[in-house]
Amino acid sequence: MSQEQDIQTLIRICNQQEKQIESQEKSIRLLEEQLAYMKRMMFGKKSERFVDPNQLSLGLGIEETTPEAQPEPLPKETVQKKNKKRPVRQPIPKDLPRVIEIIDPENLLEGCKKIGEEVSETLEYTPGRLWVRKIVRPKYALPNEAGVVIADMPSLPIPKGNAGASLLAHIAVAKFADHIPFYRLQGILKRSKVTIAESTINSWVTATFKLISPLYDCMVKQTLESGYVQGDETPIPVLTDKKPGSTHQGYHWVYHSPERKAVFFDYNESRGRAAPENILKDFKGTLQTDGYVGYLDMKTNHKIELIACMAHARRYFEKAFDNDPDRAKYALSKIQELYAIERECEKMNNQQRMLMRSERSVPILQEMKKWLWHQDNLHLLPKSYIGKAFTYARNFWEKLSKYTQNGKYRIDNNPVENTIRPVALGRKNYLFAGSHQGAKRAAVIYSFMGTCKLNNIDPYEWMTDVLNRLPDHKANKLHELLPGNWNPRA
Template sequence: MKTSLSTVVIDQDYVQIPKSEYEQLLSNYQNLELQLSELKRLIFGSKSERFVPNTDALQLGLFTEETSEQTEVVQQQISYNRSKTKKHPIRLPLASHLPRVEQIIEPVHIAQGSIKIGEEITEVLEYTPSRVYVRKIIRPKYALPNDAGIVIASLPSMILPKSNVGAGLLAHICVSKFVDHLPFYRQIQILKREGVVVAMSSMTGWFSKGVTQLEVLYEVLQKAVLQSQYLQGDESPIKVQDNHKNGSLHTGYHWVFHAPVERLVLFKYDPSRSAKVPKDFLQQFSGTLQTDGYRAYQNLSTKHPIKLLACMAHARRYFEKALDNDNARASYAMGQIQKLYAIERKIKERTTNTQTIKRYRELCAKPILEKLHTWMQQEYGKVLPKSAIGKAFAYSLNLWDKLSAYTQDGKYLIDNNLIENAIRPLALGRKNYLFAGSHKAAQHAAIMYSFFATCKINDVNPYLWLHDVFKRLPEHKANKLEELLPQNWKNPAVV
């Protein structure tokens, strides 16, 4: 049996090695080249995945024969006049709901007999630092006649009865950390500038006890999420201090679930990234789950059947990374995916019902998907499996049924971008507070991220919502807690 040989030039010397060994070396080289390219982009490159097709490149050179043409250069002199319109910036009007503090400035010298004929009004946006004050509750005591006893008014319900922090300050602390990404030590410094000294132990204790009070509402949110028929899932790491790991941090995970139809978001912390986490959480769920290609979501053994969808944005990301490796193939794939997203943009502009969306996708998106699938199957055998373009083909082909299944229902989305947007505050927060102090603290963070992400997608002011919840929660009926969830909450100041 003959062994196929390949000739390799090394320092002008010809060396023959087995073809299989040559292909292995070439595959390893391309794999290392891909890793180096990703590292360079991570450090120096742009994070944007926006694709602008190059019309000058021969993208379809793979499928058409090359032609040679003689080009004649003709010089022409063109003259024209161009009129340029200078654009002036338009200042937006100041918000009408803001209170107005009037300042009237009269002229220094007004001649006697002058008559006011009008006025010039200039509005300037001003700011007063947050006001910290002490709420002093006075309850007079009265002795009843005939020694019948003493009467005194009941103390108003408080979120933390044995503490000296009010609902407003507690809500401000939570929003500042998990919405504005201000760690506790920075908040303490801000309060100190206003002459208010708060110990770190006090602030962390207030926060921990406040989140404990919200756990009952978090359970209601979790139940509402599991009752949805369509969920998106993802996970994101978080560093956690662990007493069992001296000198190092444990990597835990926030598992995130988003219900696009009901506009709900749930963060759930777990020390592990194993498949057991989504399996246990989704035991009562029945419907469709959209995720990336992570194997933990595949073949979930739950009480009810779960249909899986894949994320087109993740598939596109693989081809975007392959542009340097095989520009022609990667550009063609991204161009076809770009057409699919153009269809989705038209759907958003028209805001039609789910039946119309499904029909529109069947007419416009399905032919593009079928053409792209056939092309991938034909081209996959022509590339090295470990190359960037090879990995892009493998990812998409392995998940193709799940990638294209979004066309089967109008309520499905083409990708998981909305849940990635919900995770972004977590990524920003990690850069500020670096790690969670314990596994319990990581779960407390998950509770706050759940509520604030749900506030964001429902266009609810997080501070007004949390302040009101802290005031109402101690006496709110347990069977009506869903009224306090952000998507159901009514601002008492407006109602």
């Protein structure tokens, strides 16, 4: 082999080693990013809100003192302890029922005159207990042997069943709002000296689902008629018959209308595009999502305008803060300014909010867009946290900025994400749904629990009243019973 060939071979080997070293360096940087992020998740702050350390100073122009210039500490005798604020006791609500207990002094002399009184109140609690509604309908014989009369049996949520509306409401709220599995609920009821089989509780939930399903369909229709909804999805493990003992990964697709203060869940076995297509096939308006590909290019009867979520863009940059602090800090500070404007215009109407956004938010977005597209791609590893942040922001920038075009739009998708939290809590308690039909029933009841929360309504009171009224309620007036329209019956 000639000397020239040896040189070429060495050059080729060097080039291969350089590429290998470069690849290893990229892998090391990615692993360092992941390690730093995991450490922060385990030991650091988890809030997504960015706080610039420079903003912690008051900005009074006082220079930071060096250790040598710091004043000597005062003697211990002259150091004054800061006055700790005493906790303020919250007043007991006036509408809670009171049981008055009067305690007179012992051995009270005759002729004493009452001149006043001292009143103290303590909160007490009576554990939930079962009671029996006994319906008695007397029979009367008509005169002249004209027959027998008896009052009609009032409608019950479950015809010929022995579970009343209040018990059905309690079971639904305990499972889908308080996340108590049925076997625990069974034990709680047993403390009231009543043993109810878990299969019976399941059948009652199924009957409740059938009764409120028409009301659910009404809420879905009204929510989508609002013209602006936020969408998200969350997984739910479901037992499957195809492979006994294993679970299938199903999904709750969630849609929230900020204007109507309504949310509904739709269970589907898949996370594919067909799920939102089926729900949104007749939807006209704007859909706000996190950018998941399942919402893109849907085949619907009307064109749907998509807008993105600024909180997701912020989340990407927040993850990159440990490894690329300069660029992450700039992006997070600009997003912080946008959220500060949103907090200022929370109580404005849609027209005022859109005007403020056009005057103050749009210039910030334009400045941020210019910065995003002027960054050097050579220093952005595609798989790094900062690389993913830039990719997300650039790909969805137009959709991220669209919230400024209409005052009813929100800057992010956080409200619909908040409605999904009960599902995550439920997964930790009852682990999985027993069947696909069970997951569909859960979706319906989750919808009403979430909508009651959005409207600051006690879900137990709402469901008890509605289950009593639904059997006799007119089908064309179902909207009156929706949580946003509900007036309790006297």
